Every structure is written in structure tokens, then in C-alpha cells.
Amino acid sequence: MPIYFNSTLNREPFQFDSLGIHWEQEPNRRPKGFPLYHYLQTEKGVGSVTVGKKSYFLEEGQGILLAPGVPHEYHGEGRGWVTLFATFSGLLQESIPTLLGNGQVLLAEGEKGRAVRDIIGKAVECFEETPVNRYQASLYSYQLLLLLADSRVMSEKSGSPVMEKYVRPVLKLIQDRYMESLTLQELSAAVYVSPQYLSRLFWQYMGCSVYEYLTGCRITQAKELLLRHPDRKIQVIANEVGYGDASHFIQMFRKAVGMTPGAFRKMHR
Numbered sequence: 001m002p003i004y005f006n007s008t009l010n011r012e013p014f015q016f017d018s019l020g021i022h023w024e025q026e027p028n029r030r031p032k033g034f035p036l037y038h039y040l041q042t043e044k045g046v047g048s049v050t051v052g053k054k055s056y057f058l059e060e061g062q063g064i065l066l067a068p069g070v071p072h073e074y075h076g077e078g079r080g081w082v083t084l085f086a087t088f089s090g091l092l093q094e095s096i097p098t099l100l101g102n103g104q105v106l107l108a109e110g111e112k113g114r115a116v117r118d119i120i121g122k123a124v125e126c127f128e129e130t131p132v133n134r135y136q137a138s139l140y141s142y143q144l145l146l147l148l149a150d151s152r153v154m155s156e157k158s159g160s161p162v163m164e165k166y167v168r169p170v171l172k173l174i175q176d177r178y179m180e181s182l183t184l185q186e187l188s189a190a191v192y193v194s195p196q197y198l199s200r201l202f203w204q205y206m207g208c209s210v211y212e213y214l215t216g217c218r219i220t221q222a223k224e225l226l227l228r229h230p231d232r233k234i235q236v237i238a239n240e241v242g243y244g245d246a247s248h249f250i251q252m253f254r255k256a257v258g259m260t261p262g263a264f265r266k267m268h269r
Contacts, residue, residue: 004127006089012138013267014090014145021124025083027075037088037096039065039148040074041108041116044082049074051105061113065106065148067097084120088141100149108148119144139227146220160205166191167205170198171213178217179242184210218242219256222249226265234261 003020017036025040025047040049041063049056049064051072056064066072075081088096100106108116119140126137170187187210188198202210218241225237238249253261 002124002128004124006134012090012134012141013092014088014096014142015134015138016123016141017087017089019086019120019123019127021084021120023083023085025074025076025081027073029073031071033069033071034066034087035068036093037065037067037100039063039086039088039116039144041084041113042081043084043117045080046077047074047081047083048077056105056107061117062109063107063113063116065100065103065108067100067104070104084117086120086123086141086144088145090138090141096145099145106148112147112150115147116144119147139224142227143224146224149220162201163205166193166198167201170202170210174210174214174217178214178221179240181242181244182214214242215252215256219253222253222261223257223264226261230265237261 002022003018004016005018006015022043040047040058042058042060044060046060047058049058049072051066051070057077058064123137123140123144126133126140169191173187173190174182184195184198188195191198193201199210202208202213206213208216222237222241225232225240229237234250235246238244238246241249243249243252250260253259253264257264259267
């Protein structure tokens with residue numbers, strides 16, 4: 001039952017404060033919540049997590065992220081509830097709520113749950129190195145937060161036929177081809193609807209425009225590239241995320257993040 005705690009001060013922008021896998025989970029009740037963002041996912045068995053008056057049943061591969069201070073309790077349903085978990089801190093931990101859309105409860109399952117498991121597994125390997133590879137572990141913590149940020153649209157709407165037929169295929173197109181020069185007309189044609197109808201669907205199901213979602217996806221990828229490749233030129237990263245003009249990329253990045261890509265990279269160093 002490996003469990004790891006970060007024994008250093010918050011030196012990285014984002015980092016794991018604790019991390020665990022194959023954990024034989026005991027019941028826990030936190031009437032005042034947990035002081036950090038806390039992610040919990042089932043590896044084996046079934047767990048029940050209660051937040052307020054709502055209960056979530058976590059089967060294998062399903063997880064939940066709870067914001068700091070959210071009262072909750074959880075326990076296994078039957079015997080043998082085995083979990084993986086992570087808590088987050090870092091120099092920029094105050095920006096995590098914005099990154100996650102100020103969600104109090106975020107869920108992950110299916111492909112996202114498997115991706116979370118893989119990231120946490122890789123992060124555990126960093127903690128098992130001697131010395132601990134804290135820089136790479138920090139990158140994994142940031143990658144995990146970005147992955148969970150995409151879970152904020154988890155509502156009753158997410159399983160509707162319209163969502164599945166029109167919106168979700170466009171989301172996948174954007175995620176797979178954000179680096180290309182995508183247009184609303186091209187995306188709407190891919191699902192055989194008008195640009196106007198697709199725009200209305202995005203506002204209804206995603207709470208934003210198609211363009212805003214595409215921009216958000218590009219900026220998210222740009223952040224990761226800026227962290228992973230500190231010597232790569234801004235112009236190159238702009239091209240890699242779909243901007244042929246570096247000045248336009250810098251303008252969009254500043255609007256979304258509040259600083260230029262260069263300042264973002266320098267702050268994280």
C-alpha cells in the first residue's frame with residue numbers, strides 16, 4: 001500500500017502534497033472538509049462518498065475530486081474497497097479553483113478515470129526514485145489538474161442523445177485537432193448541422209462558444225508545452241497549438257491567463 005508525502009516546502013507551482021495507490025481505504029468523516037484539493041478513485045470494490053445530501057457511488061475506475069473545506073464522508077460498500085488518491089499544493093495552489101472552474105465536486109470515469117490512474121502511477125515512480133524527481137512529479141500534478149478540469153461538465157445533460165450525437169464528437173475533434181486551423185463551419189459540417197445550431201448546442205451543454213472551447217484547449221496545451229519544454233521558442237509553441245502568428249497567440253494567452261507566455265514560463269521556473 002504505497003503512500004508518499006511531499007517532505008519539502010511548496011517550491012513548485014503545483015505539486016502533490018500526498019499520493020497513494022493500492023490503499024485499503026478506511027471509512028472517513030470530515031465535517032469541515034479537507035484543507036487541500038483531494039482526489040479519490042476506486043481501484044477495487046465500491047465506495048460511497050456523501051457530500052451534503054448527495055451520495056456518489058464510486059465503482060472501479062471512477063473518482064471524485066473535492067474542493068478544500070467541502071464537508072464529506074466516505075466508506076466502502078462491503079469489503080475490500082481499494083483506492084488511489086492524491087492531494088494538491090504548490091506555490092500557485094490559490095489558482096487551482098480558477099483552473100477547475102470553481103467546481104466543488106468533480107467526477108471522473110471511463111477513459112478519464114483510466115488516464116488519472118496512469119498519471120498517478122507515473123507520479124508514484126517519481127517518488128520512488130532516489131533522489132525524488134520532484135520536477136517531473138510537479139508536471140504530473142499539473143497534468144492531472146488539467147485532466148480533471150475537463151470533468152467540470154458533469155451533469156444530467158452529459159448523457160443526453162443530443163450531447164452524444166452532436167457535441168461530444170465535436171469536443172473530440174477539437175481535442176484531437178486543436179493544432180489545426182479549425183473553423184466553426186468545418187466542425188459543424190463534421191456532425192451535419194448548421195454552424196448556428198452547433199453554437200446554440202455548445203452554449204446549452206458547455207456554457208461557452210465553440211471558439212472559446214477551442215481557445216481554452218489550445219491555451220491548456222500551450223501551458224503544458226511551456227512547462228515541459230523551457231527552451232522551446234514561443235513561436236514554435238504557438239504553431240504547435242494552432243496559432244500561425246506568435247503575436248496573436250501571445251494576445252490570446254495573456255487574455256486567458258493574465259500574463260504573457262514568457263512571463264508564465266519565467267514564473268514557473
